[in-house]
Amino acid sequence: MNRSLQGLVEGSLITAINIVLAWFSYWFFPMIYFIPLPSLILTYRHGLRISILSLIISIILLSLMLSPFSAIFLMLPSGILGLYLGYGLQKKFNLRLLIVGSFTLLLFFEILSIYLSMILFKMPFEKVIGIDAMKEGWRKSLEIFRNYLGESNNEYIDMQNKFMENLHIFVPYFLIISTLFQVFLNYIIVERVLKRFKIEAPSLPNLEGFRISKKLLFSVLALYILFIFVNIPSKNIILSNLYLFLQTIILFNGYIFAWILLKHYISRKSLRILLFILFILNPIFGSIIFIVGFVDIFFPLREKLILKEG
Template structure:
């Protein structure tokens, strides 16, 4: 009797969460200005079902949602949603259901997100004959021309316009090479957002999840610094040949490890603000300054790198 009740509850809950996923898909199509936000959290219903009722329930929910989206909208949209976002929910739901640590859950979710993005890219190229990366770069080029037209109407000189064009074209050219790193970092961000939302919902449902280690105590493995150093060497040696595979690997790995060291450096700053009992608003101030000052970014990255070597906070000593 109890098994029957549990099965019925699972089916009812699965139907409700599948309906929410379908509504999210409809919103993303018919209300494009909300589409980015809705797509970002689309995995949450699938995730919640996986946590509460297991992998099989979440897979069934994903399949049902995909079929109904194909009927209501079109099959391409269904495939894009299922492959692009569904697997993140499946992976995170399974990891949380298995009571894995937050870090391990994030790694699994990030991997699923990265694979999903690759799958969507492949589907777009094969089924629709459209390369989203090429489309995005073309749109960026058009935006550059529009921006230059606006600057010209504002009275910028020809020399100033040329300087802006050169800078922006260099940036756009770099984007072509660092897209894999961009995908990797985006995968971390969307996984973290879905995990946080699900964590809050699960807490309200009486299923609290373990917390991450306090940010001020975060510590990256020492091998990250070695990887960073190798990537710098690759970029330096092959800088004159940006199409070389070793340069492409180096520049993408450098970007990812740069962000990791930046986070490590920021963790150190938070640690000392806490240790010195300074006002908490300084934490927000540092983050704001990082977005506006490239020199400060490099300083914080170096702080992170030096901490890996010298262990300023003596975290390794405490853990022994």
């Protein structure tokens, strides 16, 4: 079979797989993380032209089963992500370029879907991004919290209430964090599946060996300081999001340290996971982990206390 005919046959098969995956993900959302795979493999094997054609046909056929809007916004972002990753692997892009490109694409489609939902369906901004549902969930949780603890934690409750009232300010932060989560989850799935097809892909670093770089921390801190002295209309929103992002990366580093610590001293995985969840949920542990995470960025704490012993 010549190369062109083989590409057409595989393109037809990939189109069918695309439609099946997208249809299943409409009813079971986690399946959406597998949608990039068919386009990725087709692009890697036969290039962009036939892959783009396959994606367009998939969207047209899927729109006959679902609404055109659902078909486009269900398949287009993941399909284009698959095209980009397939092209990137074919051209031997490094891991950083693959991740940054994927993040940029998905963030663009996140913002576009919010904008179009507001324009086409006349939906308010808070409803589109789910803030109203989060606030309602918080109110119900607050009632349970008060019944359980009484009036002993009013200061903590007031602080959380203030955060929920200003939740719309942190939309940029939530968009960036959720997009990063999607990118890394997508890439983990892609990497594991591609190994079975014997397609080489740059590997993500081991989580236990990952440390937030001083360069990233100083970059965010420098931006924060810069915007303190800049007078623009959205200054407070930018500062609030940068501050929250700064806290997040330090906490993330601290949680990695906590996981390494638990893994080193506790052999039972179930107990390890239970204690780790406790660390996440308990505010006191959160403060300790924040301090440890900050120290570990500048000082080789894990190597001194844990890895050296191992």
